[in-house]
Amino acid sequence: AQTVTQSQPEMSVQEAETVTLSCTYDTSESDYYLFWYKQPPSRQMILVIRQEAYKQQNATENRFSVNFQKAAKSFSLKISDSQLGDAAMYFCAHGTSYGKLTFGQGTILTVHP
């Protein structure tokens, strides 16, 4: 079984600053993916970034990047140049075969102008 833990229920950042959201996981799988999803008040689940566990290089998507530490089972999300539109709930998730995802509890990100 997999578990995903997000230890920061809430985080805040000033507009244009950088913020890092933490995530740790436990897994018995040898092949898996890790994801960060964004959920704005509209309730949509929006994929922010994904990381293949077999890749050592950290994934990046524009202002979003991850710090993947496989041995430590850590997968943090860094948001650079934060924007007001980044305010949302962020979920870390572990993915296995057949499209099954295990989610963390979520981190609410507030962006102050």
Added chain:
Amino acid sequence: NAGVTQTPKFQVLKTGQSMTLQCAQDMNHEYMSWYRQDPGMGLRLIHYSVGAGITDQGEVPNGYNVSRSTTEDFPLRLLSAAPSQTSVYFCASSPRGGYSNQPQHFGDGTRLSIL
């Protein structure tokens, strides 16, 4: 493309009533799944399917039934609704093809309240 379509968007039921949450996707995805989202607990997997005629239980399957008669549709049935099933329900789909195709496409969710 419509992507993943869930109906209804909102529903209020009385304890003991039954209902079906509908989920349809038009992307020819083989994998489909249902999650529930409760406050402070993130999303939890209820049931999933790897293709027409094949379903299996997830983390919290009790009180829910599913079937997959076609690739496109994956309905979730509540046979006798209980207040503990008050939640937001998400349907998701993804294509077969290895881990490179893992990204899930989510529906917009159904908010279900059981009185």
